[in-house]
Amino acid sequence: xxxxxxxxxxxxxxxxxxxxxxxxxxxxxxxxxxxxxxxxxxxxxxxxxxxxxxxxxxxxxxxxxxxxxxxxxxxxxxxxxxxxxxxxxxxxxxxxxxxxxxxxxxxxxxxxxxxxxxxxxxxxxxxxxxxxxxxxxxxxxxxxxxxxxxxxxxxxxxxxxxxxxxxxxxxxxxxxxxxxxxxxxxxxxxxxxxxxxxxxxxxxxxxxxxxxxxxxxxxxxxxxxxxxxxxxxxxxxxxxxxxxxxxxxxxxxxxxxxxxxxxxxxxxxxxxxxxxxxxxxxxxxxxxxxxxxxxxxxxxxxxxxxxxxx
Numbered sequence: 128x129x130x131x132x133x134x135x136x137x138x139x140x141x142x143x144x145x146x147x148x149x150x151x152x153x154x155x156x157x158x159x160x161x162x163x164x165x166x167x168x169x170x171x172x173x174x175x176x177x178x179x180x181x182x183x184x185x186x187x188x189x190x191x192x193x194x195x196x197x198x199x200x201x202x203x204x205x206x207x208x209x210x211x212x213x214x215x216x217x218x219x220x221x222x223x224x225x226x227x228x229x230x231x232x233x234x235x236x237x238x239x240x241x242x243x244x245x246x247x248x249x250x251x252x253x254x255x256x257x258x259x260x261x262x263x264x265x266x267x268x269x270x271x272x273x274x275x276x277x278x279x280x281x282x283x284x285x286x287x288x289x290x291x292x293x294x295x296x297x298x299x300x301x302x303x304x305x306x307x308x309x310x311x312x313x314x315x316x317x318x319x320x321x322x323x324x325x326x327x328x329x330x331x332x333x334x335x336x337x338x339x340x341x342x343x344x345x346x347x348x349x350x351x352x353x354x355x356x357x358x359x360x361x362x363x364x365x366x367x368x369x370x371x372x373x374x375x376x377x378x379x380x381x382x383x384x385x386x387x388x389x390x391x392x393x394x395x396x397x398x399x400x401x402x403x404x405x406x407x408x409x410x411x412x413x414x415x416x417x418x419x420x421x422x423x424x425x426x427x428x429x430x431x432x433x434x435x436x437x
Contacts, residue, residue: 154208155182155200161216166209167192170231178259180209181225187216192225194239196264275382292365309348 155163168181179194201210211219223238225231236257240249243264250261259265387394 150202150204150207150209152207153202154206155184156208156210157214157216158210158212159215163187163211163214163216163219168227170194178265179231181227182219184219187220191220192227193219193222194225194231194235195219196262198262198264198266273383273385276380278378278380280376305351307349307351310346312344312346 150166151168153166155165157163164182164184164186166180167183169177170179170181172178177197179196180200181192182195183192185191195211195214199212199214201212202208203210222242223235225235229235237249240257240262243262250258252258
């Protein structure tokens with residue numbers, strides 16, 4: 128019975144494979160750009176170490192899945208792709224098929240490694256298991272995650288002030304011109320002609336007697352009476368409006384950078400196109416300083432992979 132087990136994406140497990148399981152369904156390509164298939168599953172040993180990717184290559188060979196050692200795959204999260212190194216479509220189609228109904232048996236694993244090393248004896252541990260440390264196909268690159276702080280803006284309402292609105296009575300003197308009328312007595316004297324000047328005998332008999340003849344004529348005037356009546360002069364509507372303004376805020380954030388101590392120029396940093404040109408310049412400088420007969424050393428490749436921001 129093998130100590131390897133295929134877990135399947137989406138299944139629960141006490142110890143997950145960190146964040147590697149997110150590549151389910153990623154396109155699988157060769158390092159020459161040939162499309163191979165898609166990632167279907169992954170295989171772990173009893174120590175919860177990732178060992179194989181299960182690749183569905185139905186587009187090459189119908190209904191066939193194969194197992195690829197983890198060290199032969201480079202993951203590109205930005206493109207959702209897995210690039211296989213040193214594997215062509217022809218070679219991967221000739222690999223032993225993986226049967227998920229039978230599981231990952233010791234016999235299957237021996238046949239698989241024989242496809243990589245047909246004329247070489249298998250490296251095994253004292254327990255008789257495959258010694259993965261002896262095969263470059265299982266050398267998984269070490270990963271260092273560089274952290275950086277990002278500003279997160281949250282807003283909460285804060286009382287800016289308070290406006291008190293009330294009414295008060297304001298008193299002022301107002302003068303109004305009011306036209307009024309009053310009555311005055313008018314006495315008119317009119318001359319009488321001779322025809323009408325004769326007085327009757329009766330009138331003559333009582334004329335010039337001491338009888339008091341008095342006429343009283345009442346005279347009226349208009350007096351101004353002032354009353355006050357409240358009326359609505361205007362209406363005041365009170366409401367709040369929200370005004371938006373841009374306020375500049377600043378804060379100091381930290382970001383981790385990679386420091387590589389490499390006096391022998393053994394590192395190839397391919398984090399960007401600009402750094403690649405700088406690396407070439409360093410390599411050229413290193414070649415000038417290195418004797419022609421000095422042994423060539425394979426540089427250590429450092430891939431800087433930007434992660435998706437949340």
